[in-house]
Amino acid sequence: MELINHIIFVDGEARISSKPHLKAEMVARMYSDGQHTIEAVMEQYGLSAAEVHSALAYYYDHQEELDRHHDEQLREIRANAMTLEKFKAKLANRKHD
Numbered sequence: 001m002e003l004i005n006h007i008i009f010v011d012g013e014a015r016i017s018s019k020p021h022l023k024a025e026m027v028a029r030m031y032s033d034g035q036h037t038i039e040a041v042m043e044q045y046g047l048s049a050a051e052v053h054s055a056l057a058y059y060y061d062h063q064e065e066l067d068r069h070h071d072e073q074l075r076e077i078r079a080n081a082m083t084l085e086k087f088k089a090k091l092a093n094r095k096h097d
Contacts (some may be wrong), residue, residue, distance in 0.1 A: 006054035014058050018049050025066050027052060028059030 007024055008017045014024040022045060030036045030044065031052065042053050059066060082090075 004050070006048075006051045006060050010077070014062075015053075016045075016047065016091060018051065018054065019045065024055040024058045026069075027055035029070075032059060 006017050007014050008019050008020060009015070015022060016022045016027060027041060027045060030041045031038060036044070037080065038049060041047065042049060052081050
């Protein structure tokens with residue numbers, strides 16, 4: 001029996017084997033978040049349908065963990081993001097220096 005796997009691990013992250021710079025989770029989220037069709041994801045990254053489906057299979061097999069990590073990253077980004085008010089205050093302070 002032949003097992004074809006389009007996923008490899010680089011530094012602990014699942015990647016598309018033909019494009020090791022491309023995270024499987026990122027590919028899967030384009031489709032799973034309802035933003036794009038399989039065909040659009042294929043076109044965006046130059047992937048085969050099998051590669052996109054492999055990314056989706058990996059995502060769905062690890063969805064709870066990946067979603068939790070994704071949510072943590074979003075919370076951290078939002079916590080560290082500069083609001084418009086903070087940005088305006090920073091600009092105003094520069095004018096006074």
